[in-house]
Amino acid sequence: MRVGLLTVSYRLYGIHSIKERRSIVRRLVAQVHAEGAAFAACEVDPDGGLRRAVIQVAHLSTDAARTTRALARLREKLERGNGYEAIDVASEVL
Secondary structure (H helix, E strand, O other): OEEEEEEEEEEEOOOOOHHHHHHHHHHHHHHHHOOOOOEEEEEOOOOOOOOEEEEEEEEEEOOHHHHHHHHHHHHHHHOEEOOEEEEEEEEEEO
8 A cells, every 4th residue: 555645834814813724724624535535634733823734635545656646636726725825845655
C-alpha cells in the first residue's frame, strides 16, 4: 500500500472570530472527504492564529502513480477559495 500526504498551509481572509475560522477549516476538510473514501483530512496546526490554518490530507492506494495524480487533482481544488488561499503546499508518497 502507498500513502500520499498533502500538507497545505492557508492564509485566511476576513476572519474576525474562531467560529469563522472553524467554518472555513470544516469546509476544506469536507471538500476532501467528498473526494472519496481513500482520502482522510484533518487540521494539524490548530494554534496558527485566526488567519492561518494547516490541513493535512492522506490518500491510500496500491499504486504510487495513482496517489500522486489524486493528490495533484486535490491540490488544485484546495489552493484557492472564498476566504482563503494556499501559501505553502507540500506532498510526498510513502
